[in-house]
Amino acid sequence: MRAGLFIPCYIDQFYPQVAIATLQLLEKLGVEVVYPTNQTCCGQPMANSGFEYLAKGCNELFIKNFAEFEYIVCPSGSCTLHIKDHLHDEKNEHAAKDIRNKIYELTEFLTDILKVEKINASFPHKVGMHQSCHGQRGLKLSQMSELVAAPFSKPLQLLKMVNGMELIGLSRADECCGFGGTFCVSEEAVSVKMGKDRIADHIAHGAEFIVGADMSCLMHLEGILKRQRSNVKVKHIAEILNGE
Template identity: 75%
Template sequence: MKVGLFIPCYVDQFYPKAAIATLELLEKLGVDVSYPSAQTCCGQPMANSGFASLTGGCNELFVENFAEFDYVVCPSGSCVLHIKEHLTSTKDEGAAIATRNKIYELTAFLTDVLKVKSLNAKFPYRVGLHQSCHGQRGLKISQMSELMEPEFSKPLELLAMVEGLEIITLDRKDECCGFGGTFCVAEEAVSVKMGKDRVADHVKNGAEYITAVDLSCLMHMEGVLKRQGSNVKIVHIAEILNYQG
């Protein structure tokens, strides 16, 4: 299979180590990965701010960059959900539809497509998993606690394969961190309070690291942690799954 690696703009600019870890992890698992160098933002920030009509250039470029691949993999659930639900094209709508259907968030690709059963990874720390809203409620990579349905979590399934890692139990395991993209700008006070509550749950239960499939959520919580002078660190799940200890 040929896989195109989509790295969201904020990951490229602020957390390149997560992008590198994603590439290395896929290559270790035998995947033929390419990174289209002309890729840019998927257009989600504009769309979330009410300017979806201005994302045409982002859409066309995305289709152009990734149409040739069998799969598109991305270490960001929110960007993946945006592409899945909103990618369109005035030049080739068929290619846009095909791209929407073949893009995967990283952990979903590992569990659903590659069907990974073991990993050569070691991370001897106490880790709290933040279930990002886009991944959980949009992409269905984990079960929502309010539903009377069997529990599952693709990120947890993968983290259980990591030697030495201890997952902590949170009081409210799928509570929103408050980031919400442009919500954190439009409703700053509410966003910060939600972030503090989410961080407090991890700290209370002894986390040394907080991980998630979305660096946007982690970036928000990292800001809270740094302002509190906390020793708790954030780390993208790809970095854990690729870590050798």
């Protein structure tokens, strides 16, 4: 199986260890992983700010980089959702549609395509799971607390395979952390307050680590945790699943 690895720009620039863990994890599971080196960004920062029409260049580049693969895998629910919902190209709509259908967020790729049932990883810590909204409500990686429906969670299903980990519960299982792309600066006060409240919920339940499938939310939470000089750390799920 050959998969194109799509690494969001902020992971590439600030959290390379998350991308490395994703790559190594997929290779361990027998996937031939190719990282098209000309990739940049999905265009979401522009689109969510209302400038979707400017994202043409990003879209064309994305199609050029990823059209050839059977699968595209990305360790971010938010960027995956953006491609799934908004990748278009007037001149090449067929290829755009094809990509929208074959892009997967990492955890859903592991549970739904690779059908992973065992993970050789250990993480002997108390961990709180942050359900990032775009992955959860957009890609439906986990059941949403608003709906009257049976619960499930793809990331939690994977975390439960990790040795020694204790998953803590939360008072609010899936409230937004307040990152929200440019919202984090345009609505700084509310954004930070939302982040502080999420962190307080995790800490109140004894979390040593806040784990998520979207590094953007974690970057925001990490920024607040560090300012608070907290010992609680953030980790991307790929780093844990790839850990020995």
